[in-house]
Amino acid sequence: MKFIQIKFSVKSFILKNNIHKYRWLIFDADNTLFDYDKAEKLALLKTLDTFGVIYDKNSIVETYHKINHKLWMQFEQGIVKSQDEIKIKRTTRLFEILNFSGDVVKFADSYLFNLSQNGHLLANAFEVVEKLSKTHDLMIMTNGMTNVQKPRFAAAPIAQFFQHIIISQEIGHSKPSKEIFRHAFELMKQPSKVEVLMIGDNLGSDVQGGINFGIDTVWFNPNKKQENHKATYEVRNLLEFV
Incomplete structure (x- = not known):
């Protein structure tokens, strides 16, 4: 050390x-x-609560972070072709993990708005x-x-x-x-x-x-x-x- x-x-x-x-x-x-990590956490929890999603408070942020990070890495590598694709895919995968059925586009747009309000x-x-x-x-x-x-x-x-x-x-x-x-x-x-x-x-x-x-x-x-x-x-x- x-x-x-x-x-x-x-x-x-x-x-x-x-x-x-x-x-x-x-x-x-x-x-x-x-501080994107803080903004991501605040935006995610607010959006989940707004849509009435049941989730594990001890793991949900890390779960979402891994989904999002992987998609952004794939975007930088050219595997994922657009940021709109990231927006939809990360929400879809989150819903699958949470076994939640909801409007993917509305949730994704709400999350992005909440994220835009956090500029720490x-x-x-x-x-x-x-x-x-x-x-x-x-x-x-x-x-x-x-x-x-x-x-x-x-x-x-x-x-x-x-x-x-x-x-x-x-x-x-x-x-x-x-x-x-x-x-x-x-x-x-x-x-x-x-x-x-x-x-x-x-x-x-x-x-x-x-x-x-x-x-x-x-x-x-x-x-x-x-x-x-x-x-x-x-x-x-x-x-x-x-």
Whole structure:
């Protein structure tokens, strides 16, 4: 454990000493700046209660999270073709597990509305983004759904600090595709790739997407997962940026 801690401290030190060389910082949104896990839990429980679904309070959130996570992974891999497909499939699978017969579309839409009303930030997100905005240009790049993300961003106190917010569903391309990064570079007026840093919690969409496009990356790893990765940097607390 001591070796892991030392390795982590060195990586944090390197990032702090190199952060000045980047002009643009591209942040993922969910579970990088926004507390998506909390939003998901609150939205799910409210929707289940509204529809009168009987469920095990000790396991339902984890059950849904696994269903949702698997579908988003398949979406990033091109197996699931659209975010609308995710919306319907995750609700259908949840109903099957709960042995519940109901209107899948109405439940899915209600859940998304409830999710859009939960824009809780992760600890230190506001302070870190505010400080970074004084020295860098900032962008958000998210694979989320438009009707969920727009209300969350509009109500978020950190929105004022970002020059651009890219929602994948709006432009028809998602991370880790090169197309969404090309779109980002067009908005940024084609900076040099060495001036751009991609930051996110997902090794597949955020880190690999950045690597594939040829820019440096930060893996935000607050849960201290032990994974082999090729990210340029790794941090476990947003405060390590400042």
